[in-house]
Amino acid sequence: xxxxxxYLTGFLIIIAGLAMAETAAGxxxxxxxxxxxxxxxxxxxxxxxxxxxxxxxESGSPATAPAxxxxxxxxxxxxxxxxxANAFTGGGFKNLKLSDxxxxxxxxxxxxxxxxFV
Amino acid sequence: MTAVAVKYPELQALGVEVLAVSTDSRFxxxxxxxxxxxxxxxxxxxxxxLADAGGKIGAVYGVYDTLAGVNIRGRFIIDPDGVIQGMEVxxxxxxxxxxxxxxxxxxFQHVRQTGEATPSGWQPGKPTLKPGPQLVGKVWEVWKPEMxx
Numbered sequence: 433x434x435x436x437x438x439y440l441t442g443f444l445i446i447i448a449g450l451a452m453a454e455t456a457a458g459x460x461x462x463x464x465x466x467x468x469x470x471x472x473x474x475x476x477x478x479x480x481x482x483x484x485x486x487x488x489x490e491s492g493s494p495a496t497a498p499a500x501x502x503x504x505x506x507x508x509x510x511x512x513x514x515x516x517a518n519a520f521t522g523g524g525f526k527n528l529k530l531s532d533x534x535x536x537x538x539x540x541x542x543x544x545x546x547x548x549f550v
Numbered sequence: 551m552t553a554v555a556v557k558y559p560e561l562q563a564l565g566v567e568v569l570a571v572s573t574d575s576r577f578x579x580x581x582x583x584x585x586x587x588x589x590x591x592x593x594x595x596x597x598x599x600l601a602d603a604g605g606k607i608g609a610v611y612g613v614y615d616t617l618a619g620v621n622i623r624g625r626f627i628i629d630p631d632g633v634i635q636g637m638e639v640x641x642x643x644x645x646x647x648x649x650x651x652x653x654x655x656x657x658f659q660h661v662r663q664t665g666e667a668t669p670s671g672w673q674p675g676k677p678t679l680k681p682g683p684q685l686v687g688k689v690w691e692v693w694k695p696e697m698x699x
Contacts, residue, residue: 477576481606506611508637512628515607517571520579521598528569528598531632537566537655538628542602542613542621543551544642546574546582 479527480516512540552587553648555595564655568597571608573620576601613639627654629662671698 485504506513512530519528530538554561554568561568574582579599588594600607605621608614613624625646627636635658640646657668666678679685679693 479601479603481603482610504610506626506634506637508634510634511632512626512634513607513610514632515610517600517602517607518576519569519598519600520576520583525576525580528600530569530628533567533569533628534632535630537564537630537659538626539554539561539566539568539651539655540611540626540628541551541554541568541570541646542608542611542624543570543572544618544620544622545572546578547586548642 473525477518477525477527479518483514483516483529483531485511485514512538551595552590553645554651555587555591555597557648557652558596560652561655564652564659566655569600570595570597571600571602571621573602573605573608575603625651627651627658629658669693669698670695 504510504513514529514531516527516529519526521528530540551570554570558568572579576599579601583594583599602608602621605614605616605619608621608624611621611624611626613621615622622639622642623644623646624637624639626634629635636654638646653673656674657672660666660668660674660678664678667681668676668678672678676697677693679689685692
């Protein structure tokens with residue numbers, strides 16, 4: 433019992449040390465976090481889904497994202513709600529955003545599911 | 551999907567990008583493409599297939615069916631400014647008409663370029679309307695309902 437708790441404490445210290453090293457590395461090399469252009473073939477890939485409307489001042493403003501504001505619902509004559517999704521494209525996988533297509537006409541087609549009949 | 555794929559060159563000629571979205575994973579999209587779609591259209595569908603996990607994107611676009619857990623058929627035309635110009639939403643058993651999609655894209659592009667308005671059933675080459683005070687009450691002089699067909 434006594435021995436087990438000693439092991440546990442040692443284990444926790446190692447974990448804490450690793451976590452601190454990781455945050456330090458993250459802060460040192462911010463660029464390394466932007467490696468999403470690489471094809472992601474892991475089992476789970478995150479995508480942000482609907483994105484909140486960008487705040488008016490895009491440049492220079494601190495990253496205090498108003499994450500609480502839900503994206504507006506789609507309506508004709510209004511800006512199309514932006515989103516990010518995993519995509520199968522050109523034989524590979526990558527994340528796409530609707531806003532990647534700004535300046536182009538886009539037809540966005542929702543359908544019930546792969547292998548459906550219509 | 552495959553109907554849009556067949557008409558994809560025409561859409562590309564109009565400068566249109568297509569994005570298909572369902573709640574399936576990207577892995578499912580890949581296998582559907584390889585196992586079925588590629589047998590209906592040579593090379594499969596030529597546009598990206600997006601995975602809308604949990605229907606969160608569909609919910610924002612008003613097409614997510616919470617009971618079925620899938621997105622129903624919704625089609626949105628978005629202009630180069632990112633503004634939604636047209637939407638069409640159908641229940642699952644009825645497919646969409648790609649020819650009508652293309653007609654609407656041409657009409658929206660014409661309106662964007664000229665500031666004119668396209669009356670019912672307009673096709674390229676058919677007369678358009680020039681909105682303004684002088685047209686009020688005079689549409690009957692320049693446009694007849696038969697011209698819609």
